[in-house]
Amino acid sequence: MNKDDSELIFTQLQNEIMQFKHQGEILICGDFNARTGGLQDYIQNDDGNENFIDCPVPINYSPDIPLHFIVRSPVELSDHCLLSVCFKSCTQRETTLESLSDVGKFQWEHSMSDNYHDALLHKESVNDILDLMNNIDDENCDDIDFLVSSVNKIYVNAASQTLVLKKKSSRPSNKRKRAKPKKAWMSNDCLLLRKEVRSLGKRLQKDKNNANLRQTYSNCVKHYNKQKKSLKAEFYRTFISKLNSLEHKDSKSFWKSINDLKNNHQQAPSPLSKQEWVEHYKSLLNSDSELNFPDDLETSKDNHCSLDYPFTCNEVKKGITRLKSETPNGLQHCVDALQSFCIDWGLNVNTKKTQTMILSNSKNRSLLDKHYFYFGPQPLESATEYKYLGIVFNNRGKLNIAAENLADKARKAYFALKSKLPYSNCIAVEKWVRLFNSLISPIMTYGSEIWISDFNINLDTADKLPFEKVQNMIMKNVLGVHGLIRFKNASCETDSAPGYMIFSSMFMPSICFAQMAYGATILSFLGGVRWGFSISEESVLRPGWISLGVSVIPSLVAWGGLMMPHPLSLFVVMGGLAGAGYYDMVTWGYPPWFKGLRFILTFVAILALWTTFMCSYLLKSESNNESKYVNTTE
Incomplete structure (x- = not known):
């Protein structure tokens, strides 16, 4: 059947089978793993070059399970394919270090191919191959391991004569690059995704012009960053919620939660062991001294007790x-x-x-x-400066440098603590004050009994001292006083309308309506703040019907207040401001500075509207017919 004209070979084979099928069973045998005549190979491999077929297993190995059977592509040297079979054996074979041969890796160059070919054709290599061929026993299958190891030895000997082994890195164990420890907030899925991102990045470095690979890498990075951000936010929300729920007396749990945030990196071992240090000092103590000590040392009778009194x-x-x-x-x-x-x-x-x-x-x-x-x-x-036990003083005897250095260290400690505590604005003020008194204040006041005498402290200049500046800065960030500047103009405008009417001794309906409209605008703005805070990705609150529905209520109340007559409109707006302020104060998730600011602004706005209401009854009206918003009786 091996004809050059092989296009009709299958038709001929079919006709012969039909002719002899009545005479008995038909057996078709031959080499089916490669091309047939001049035809193309009809065995198509998948992308992974894997073909799972029913592999016959000998009876002696029936408990073993074949995991896969792989048929590789044809090799360049011949028309044969590399076959690899993997079994899951029930009997475990002990493998020792002596049985494993670490050949190593050789450096291959194109100029060495001829030398390697000559080494294989050497007389000794040829004799070894001939000896193996003579010792092959077709009936004995136990010699396969010996034959394989012998052939490998021939190839390795030829390579060692012509090629050069690659040198292994001799980096000390204490200087080897260690894998970064897993973050507390990172999940196993996130670790696998990070591994995939790094793998795609390495492939992209080798093939930078591959557009599909670049797009896949970009999508994978976006997905990884999004998942990492979500896991990190969820972890710190849970941690801060747990921290705020701890009681003040439970110090052990409080500091355990803080210490858990530290990165538990494995410290590098000391270059010298304890035993080496001991031996070193023993050699110093036992060495023969070459010093000539003076013989006329003045001694005293009570030398042994000269320091027994102060x-x-x-x-x-x-x-x-x-x-x-x-x-x-x-x-x-x-x-x-x-x-x-x-x-x-x-x-x-x-x-x-x-x-x-x-x-x-x-x-x-x-x-x-x-x-x-x-x-x-x-x-x-x-x-010009000297540092002793952490205290710096200069040649003029001034200790202000010590206070400035300690204040700068306290500032760095505060921002380092904030970097360890993302979403730290959600931590309760009481917990922040406790952290300040325990971690930052000892740094700032270290050695204060020495350098505090160099400062003339009074109420007028206390805020200019370096340690006071740092403390005020930290307290402003903790209490949220710095956020008050953003709404300073709003509070001033809210309070200016009743003040103008009081100093003018006259009630003005137009200003009253403007005051009420301004309060309604602020009330609508507060609803928008809650809406924006709910839909933020980093927000503690989750967007839902309740959260987003509540954020619309202040706008509806403000619109209803504008539609009502005086003085009912003032009471509606005041009630809306009070209700929105109370709801924001009891809602968990808002930063402390925002809650403090909400209380101040709500109090000032309600006080201004109440003052306007009192002015409408205590002051004379500018004109009884000027405004329809003032209810007067003829």
Whole structure:
């Protein structure tokens, strides 16, 4: 059947089957995994090059389950296809490190192909292959592992003679790049989506002109960012709700919730182990000393108890007086005495880390640079500031730098805390004050018993102090006082109408109507605020019929107030403002500064409308016939 004219081969095969079918059973055998004659291959693989077929399993391995049977595309060297079968075996075989051969990876270059071909055709390789062919036993199937390993060994030996092994990265274990820990708010689906985004990004770097791949990557990134934002918002909403529900006395649960937000990164191991440190100090203590200590050391009979009593003020004053010197030469003499003491006792001083500071009221730097001190032949650096136990003071004896540095650290600590607490505006004021007193205030007041004496504190200049500025800034953000500036003009306008009528001693119906219309406008605006807050993606409130329906009620009340006569219109608008303010105050999710601001503005607006109502009865009207909004009796 292997004819060149193979287009009619299937018709011929069918005719022969019909001819011999009455004589008995027919068996068709042959190579069906490749082309037949000159025809194209009729076995079409799918995209994954996988063909699941019914693979016959021997009786001895009947418990094993075939997972897949893959037929690869034809190889270039021949017309054959690579077949791979995967079984799920019921009997586990122990695999040791000795049984595994780590061949490694070779660096391949086109110029090495001839050398590799010559190595395979070498006399030793050819003899090994011939020996294997002579030892093949068709009836014994147990030698397949030996034959495969022997053939692989021949290929590896030829490659090791002509090719070069790739070097493995020798990065220390403590410097290897570690995977970032999973965020507390991230789900498993989000992790898989992030992995897919990174995989698509790597593929896009290799194929930058692929428009379909770029569009797929863009859609995947958008979906990942949206899901990540939603999970993060939901996590912090739940956390803040739990934090606000904790009682003040439950400190353990409160601080446990705060500490859970910290990233639990695994710390890198120390370059030196504990045992190495111990051995190092033992060697220092047990080493033979080469120092020649002086023999004429002055000793006292009561040397063992000379420090058993407290120092007196006179002793301290005498010690300071001995150290004090009016000339630089006297101070240099003290440094020389220190150097002599260090030489006698074998002490070393790092002059690169040793500095001197001259205390003076002069601001002239050149005057201070005239004096230099030497520790032996090495000059000592002159400094204008010195930091001791976290407190910074300058050469003029001023401690204001210490207060400014601590205030700046407290400001950074506050914003670092806000970065750890997204949606922090929803945290109750009581909880924020507790965090401030526990985390930020200790930083700002560190060492205050030392540097506070440098400030002249009074009520007029207290707000200008650095630590007071930081505290006021933090409290304004927590209490929401900074938001009051946005509506300052509105409150002033609301209060100006009754004030004008009081100072004019005359009730004006037109101004009364304008006042009431302005209040109705503010009431409609408050409904729009709730509507916008509900449909925001980052909002705690979810858009629904109840939430969006309530946001429309203030506008309807304001419209009804405009349609009613005086003074009923004023009462309707005042009632609408009071109801909207109360509903916003009891609604969970609004930031604290907004609730405080709502209370102030609602109180001012109702007070202004009530004052206008009182002016209509206590003051004389401008004209009885001027406005239809004033009900008067003839």
